Amino acid sequence: xxxxxxxxxxxxxxxxSFATNPKREFRGAWIxxxxxxxxxxxxxxxxxMLSAQLDTLRQCGINAILFQVRAEGDALYRSSYEPWSRYxxxxxxxxxxxxxxxxxxMVEQCHQREMECHAWINxxxxxxxxxxALASNHAVMRHPERMFEYDGLYIFNPAIPENRTYTxxxxxxxxxxxxxDGIHIDDYFYPYPVPGVPLPDQAxxxxxxxxxxxxxxxxxxxxxxxxxxxxxxVRAVKPWVxxxxxxxxxxxxxxxxKNSKEGSATAxxxxxxxxxxxxxxxxxxxxxDYNIPQIYWNLGTKAADYEVLVRWWNDYCNGRPLFIGQxxxxxxxxxxxxxxxxxxxxxxxxxxxxxxxxxxxxxWYAAACVNNPGNYRTVLQRMYHATPALQPLMPFIDKKAPxxxxxxxxxxxxxNQTVLTWEAPKAKNEMDRARQFVVYRFAKGEKLDFDRADxxxxxxxxxxxxxxxxxxxxxxxxxALDRLHNESKPVKVKR
Numbered sequence: 001x002x003x004x005x006x007x008x009x010x011x012x013x014x015x016x017s018f019a020t021n022p023k024r025e026f027r028g029a030w031i032x033x034x035x036x037x038x039x040x041x042x043x044x045x046x047x048x049m050l051s052a053q054l055d056t057l058r059q060c061g062i063n064a065i066l067f068q069v070r071a072e073g074d075a076l077y078r079s080s081y082e083p084w085s086r087y088x089x090x091x092x093x094x095x096x097x098x099x100x101x102x103x104x105x106m107v108e109q110c111h112q113r114e115m116e117c118h119a120w121i122n123x124x125x126x127x128x129x130x131x132x133a134l135a136s137n138h139a140v141m142r143h144p145e146r147m148f149e150y151d152g153l154y155i156f157n158p159a160i161p162e163n164r165t166y167t168x169x170x171x172x173x174x175x176x177x178x179x180x181d182g183i184h185i186d187d188y189f190y191p192y193p194v195p196g197v198p199l200p201d202q203a204x205x206x207x208x209x210x211x212x213x214x215x216x217x218x219x220x221x222x223x224x225x226x227x228x229x230x231x232x233x234v235r236a237v238k239p240w241v242x243x244x245x246x247x248x249x250x251x252x253x254x255x256x257x258k259n260s261k262e263g264s265a266t267a268x269x270x271x272x273x274x275x276x277x278x279x280x281x282x283x284x285x286x287x288x289d290y291n292i293p294q295i296y297w298n299l300g301t302k303a304a305d306y307e308v309l310v311r312w313w314n315d316y317c318n319g320r321p322l323f324i325g326q327x328x329x330x331x332x333x334x335x336x337x338x339x340x341x342x343x344x345x346x347x348x349x350x351x352x353x354x355x356x357x358x359x360x361x362x363x364w365y366a367a368a369c370v371n372n373p374g375n376y377r378t379v380l381q382r383m384y385h386a387t388p389a390l391q392p393l394m395p396f397i398d399k400k401a402p403x404x405x406x407x408x409x410x411x412x413x414x415x416n417q418t419v420l421t422w423e424a425p426k427a428k429n430e431m432d433r434a435r436q437f438v439v440y441r442f443a444k445g446e447k448l449d450f451d452r453a454d455x456x457x458x459x460x461x462x463x464x465x466x467x468x469x470x471x472x473x474x475x476x477x478x479x480a481l482d483r484l485h486n487e488s489k490p491v492k493v494k495r
Contacts, residue, residue, distance in 0.1 A: 022353075023453040024485070025389040026290070026323045026360025028064040029057055029369055030120065030246075031106075033087040034071050034128070037367065040090070043100040051109065056370045058113045060377045061385025066184050066246075066362065067106045070121035070170065072128050073139045073156070077103035077119075080173045081166075083135035093135030107179050114436065114459050116391065118182030118244070119174050123167045123226060125188050127154035139166070148201065151194045158190065158222035158276075159204040167226060168233050175237045181483070182242040183234055187294060189223050189277040192269065219276040231287040239397065240431055240483040244290035246325055246362070247271050247279050249297065249309055251316075264312040267303045283318040289394055291320055292362050296327035298334035298344055306344075307351055314355040321392045323360040324352050332374030343374050349384050359392040387453035390438065391485040402427065402434045402480045404488040410476060410495055418467040418495050422478050425488070434480035436461045438487065444473030450490065470495045 031053070038046050054065070069076040074085035074092060078101050083093040088102065096102075103119060110117035126140050129152040134141050140154050146163055147154045156163040171183055190199065205215045212218040227245075234243045252263030252272040259265050263272075271277040282288045293313050297304040313322055326348065334344035352358050363369040369377050393399070403425030411419045420439065427433040439457040442448055449455065458465055459481070467476075474495040480488040 021384065021387045021389070021453045022359075023390060023451055023456070024359065024392050026064060026321065026362070026392055027062050027385055027389060028066055028118075028292070028323065028360070028362035029062045029366040030066045030068070030362060030364055031366045032068045032120075033076055033085060034068070035365070035367075036087070038088050043096045043098050046088075046102075047100070047105065050106070053366055053370050054109055054113055054115070056377070057366060058115065060369070060381035061389070062115065062363070062366075062369075063389060063391065064116040064118060064181070064362075065106065065110050065366070066118045066120045066182075067103065067110075068120045069103050069174070071125065072122070072131060073126040077101055077174065077178065079170070081170055083138050086131060086133075092131065092133060092138065103174070103178050103180075111179075111461065114461060116181035118184040118242070119178065119180045120184040120186065121171070121174075122188050123185055123230075124156050124158065124190070125153065126156050129153060148199075150191045150199065151197055153191055155191055157201065157204065158219065158226065159201055159208075164226045164229055168229055171230060172233060172237055175234065175241060180241060182244055182289075183230070184243075185230075185245050187246060187248040187271075187275070187277075189271075189275045190219060193274050216273070216276065220272070220278050223276050224278060224281060227282050227287045228285070242289040242394065242397070243287075244292065245279070245282070245288050246292040246294055247277055248275060249293045249295040249325070250304060251279055251293075251312070259308065259312050259315070261316060265308050266305070280316060280318065283320045286320075286396060288320065289397060290323060290392075291317065292323045292325045294325035294327075294364065296325065296330055296364060298330060299337055299347060300334075306348060310351060310355060310358070314357045317357045320396075321359050321394065322357050323362055324358060325364055326361050327364050328368040328376050329373055332376055345374070345376055345379055353384075388456045388459050389453060390459065390481065390487070393486065394484055398431055398482070398484045399486060400432065400482075401486040402432050402482045402488050404491050405434070405437060405478045405480050408478050408491045408493050410493045412495075413466075418470040418474070418476070419464065420467065420476055420478065420493070421464045422491070423463060425480055430483070432482060434488070435483050436481040436485075437463075438479045438481060439465055440477040440479075440490075441467070441470070442475040442477070444471065444475070446475070448475070448477065448490075448492070450477070450479075 075082045076085050076088050084095050086092040107117045146160050148157050250266050250268045252270045253266050254263040295309045299306045332343045336342040405422040408422040424434045440455045441457045477490045477492045479490050
């Protein structure tokens with residue numbers, strides 16, 4: 001009965017929302033290593049598994065992959081500084097058997113599928129609880145004095161300037177050797193607090209308070225300095241690369257119990273007070289290019305209600321692109337507030353789409369989305385991602401559009417198919433270079449409305465496309481996109 005009701009609702013919703021999907025939307029998915037999905041598999045088996053995931057994710061409209069490449073001072077890429085990850089090969093420091101470089105491969109695979117690839121790192125965690133052996137070239141082994149231990153974890157001490165420099169070196173190494181579209185950090189800053197276990201940094205504060213009288217403000221400033229430095233580094237090395245963060249879903253609990261700038265009407269762990277991450281400052285200063293708060297709770301959760309948090313982040317995003325981190329499995333286990341025969345996906349997405357400053361979402365986690373619990377992936381594919389989407393604009397990085405495509409032509413082949421071809425425009429530098437093209441289709445006499453996503457036939461990095469069915473008089477339009485998805489003027493051609 002529930003499956004039937006879902007089908008009815010989905011069929012109805014498709015009719016009313018297909019043409020209203022936004023033309024620009026971030027549609028991401030996190031591919032993590034710490035869940036152990038690679039352990040015990042050969043590189044060929046891992047590639048086969050990830051290829052299948054990427055194919056399925058592309059089919060349901062995902063246009064960005066956040067790929068975890070540094071979980072604990074290690075690497076799922078050929079690093080100049082850190083050992084290969086045990087999450088990849090089972091033993092830290094052991095390289096993949098066939099010389100495989102997962103990040104280089106993932107960048108290539110994502111770009112073949114017209115997806116962005118963001119390298120996801122953890123800047124502070126040096127050793128997880130489950131790691132029992134460290135490679136000889138691991139940072140903990142080389143510089144134990146730069147770490148502190150907390151509840152079984154080892155943490156790069158945020159108070160030590162050399163750690164900031166080292167993290168920037170790691171990121172610069174990635175930027176210089178890989179054609180990533182983004183650098184992404186997650187929610188682990190200072191460690192999540194354990195009751196009765198104080199942070200062991202009092203002596204560092206007393207030795208160099210830097211003018212702060214509060215150790216909490218001092219800790220926040222330690223993190224601020226790293227975020228600022230990473231921002232400046234990314235802009236200097238590859239200015240088109242996006243720098244984003246996915247913080248814990250609660251910035252701060254409001255002291256009044258109502259949503260305000262001081263915090264949300266919640267009662268949970270706080271970025272500001274517990275993890276010492278002042279997300280709003282980073283947004284205000286322009287140090288991050290996008291923000292994906294992990295709003296993994298359901299509607300009606302007393303301590304952290306989904307709607308309360310989405311509305312709060314929308315109100316205080318300060319002009320930076322805001323995307324919502326969605327928990328796939330938790331969402332389909334929740335019951336819609338006004339319909340006991342539905343899970344919460346429809347209500348969550350409709351609420352998200354109604355917020356003026358929310359420009360997309362990210363799925364936690366990719367494999368869960370692929371597994372399609374509660375028809376979650378099916379709903380994305382047939383409803384919320386039924387039409388292609390360009391990435392949200394980031395004019396604070398670059399707002400200059402590339403030149404328009406050249407020599408756009410339409411020919412009819414022997415199978416009576418329309419074959420469109422074009423050439424990339426000339427570019428003076430990498431920021432202006434056309435990386436992809438958008439192909440639109442309009443019926444004869446139809447208004448050329450480029451804001452409607454249902455007119456997008458394809459977003460492609462190729463210079464040709466074959467259209468199986470097209471009536472005489474059909475108008476095709478081709479535009480060029482640069483790395484930041486600034487769009488050129490249109491060039492139209494008729495069938």
